[in-house]
Amino acid sequence: MRPSPAVVRPSPAELVRTLTAGRLPALVHVAHRPGPHHVRHVTDQEGQLLMLVPVVSDLAVALEPATGGDVAVVLDVLDLPPGAGAPSLGRAWVSGRASRLRDDAQRQATLDFADVAPTGDLLDVGTRFRLYRFEVAEARLERAGTVLRVDPGEYAAAEPDPLHPVEAQVLADLADHHGAEVTGYVRRHLGPAAPPGPVRPVRVDRYGLVVTYGRTPQRHQLRLAFPHPVRHPGELARALHPVLCRPRPVHTPD
Template sequence: MQPTHAEVARTLAAGHLPATAHIACRPGPHPVRHVTDAQGRVLLLSPSDGALTAALRPGPDVDDTALVLDISDVPPVTGAPSLGRIWVAGWATRLDGPEARQAALDYAETDPATDLLDVGDTQVIHRMDVAEVRYERNTVLVDVDPDEYAEALPDPLRAIEFDLIADLSDHHVVEMSDYVRRQLGPAARPGDDPRVVRLDRYGFMVRLGDRLARLAFPRPVTDRHDLAHLLHPVLCHRCGHQEEEAA
């Protein structure tokens, strides 16, 4: 199994990557701080007297502003493939009062920034209702259904992907290399040095010289603890043999 386009889009939009906003009929683009809430709506945090807040100020007789958020993946390690790029289009509305306070709580679930305490004073939150999502990877551009995007869940490992790969590289090179070779069989060439370069809920990607191979988990993982449980037989392969011999 692999992530769907909607799942990748939700993962890229989640708030762990830099983003820029192109705002209708305004100069730009603007770098933005953002996350997405449980429905996939974009929450934008900005200084109340900043350029982004001014650019998002709606025109006469309207209460929202059209914009496009542009987000590109940043691979976690050298040699890792990019997940691609998304454009999320919609309308942003400034939130005040109880809505702003709830949005600040939603924002903190992904990014507990200290200046969220200043929302309503020196900081403002805009909520962007998503109308269109486009996803591009390897020059292939697809439209993602906004409802499928809203229902999809961002990958639970994306925010810690670098740490997980670094741990495998620092402490489990031999075990992972043996496992990859067992899984690939004859496809693993002599002299290949398998190296994990990407991880997601469905599996991991390994670089072998100039080639990439994807290995799937038996089931999607839910979090770091679940991943550790799933990988335990792989990382403790030798321990398993020792236990069998002792028995």
């Protein structure tokens, strides 16, 4: 694990997949209809959007055009940073044409939804709730005042960050139990360039840990790269080992 200005970091496609995975609140805009509407959603393994919609709702009415068929929609997901001072991942906008699922497609989508966000309301799909799916035709990432277009193929091929579901817990554990180790690690690497003030972990993803250091308002941000991208939360302890376990000095015989 090392500080570097040229480290690998999540791509725009990975950020959009992470934001739209289903763990963050979302709004959906329906073409030519008032809105937006709050919606519960997830993405399946291919990145297609599944929306769980109450039968008795304005959104259900908006998604059922008088002419039948599908309807153009845009899903809007804003990142909720895990703590004060943490940088935002941005805002994802994905669009496509939503259609209601029925019969076998509905049953399979119910299972796919439950894999990501199990909820008792899935038991009432077909009675009190409906499921809609749309394939992402366009994706955009809004970040730091800039909007980046994400190729739909790159979006579909990307994977949501495996640490995002546990990010808040990981950061809280580092702050509560390993603050001295993180501070020591950063100071050893920055040397005389390290300003006074605490070092605080503010974000973690599959590629590394982001920390801030220095005194307010002149705090700086630094990304510490993991040796390899983390594939699942079980690998995080090994990735953080260089930070949490200071190397012992080597004693040579006289």
